[in-house]
Amino acid sequence: MSAEENKAAVQRFGEEAFNNGNLESSEELIADDIVDHDPAPGQAPGREGIEQFVTTMRSAFPDLQTTIDEIIAEGDYVAFRYTIEGTHQGEFMGVAPTGNRVSVTAMEMLRFADGKMVDRWGNTDQLGMLQQLGAISQF
Secondary structure, rough: OOOHHHHHHHHHHHHHHHHOOOOHHHHEEEEEEEEOOOOOOOOOHHHHHHHHHHHHHHHHOOOEEEEEEEEEEOOOOOEEEEEEEEEEOOOOOOEEOOOOOEEEEEEEEEEEEOOOOEEEEEEOHHHHHHHHOOOOOOO
């Protein structure tokens, strides 16, 4: 696939899975054995783990919306910066629902092979999210 097709796959998965809760495209876009180099605590390996993470996020933040702020692709790699927004209505990372609205920034890099995501690296402002949830104090 071309760099542009890889970018389109990232945008499609973000829209369908995270924004709409539809995981049907994950089989088409994510390799069964994708390596998540930054998994959530307790996250299963492979595509199953990615789907599990999406489900966890959408359960905690049913109105979850992700917006890709910047996206760059070169060869088999796609890097993007994005914003996650939602209302905390379900348990998340051991924090009971607060009703707080959160807005968190994150960055990811994905590697594609044979048209599917095969490696994922990520960095999310988890401290900022936990502060917005009131789980830890701001300093």
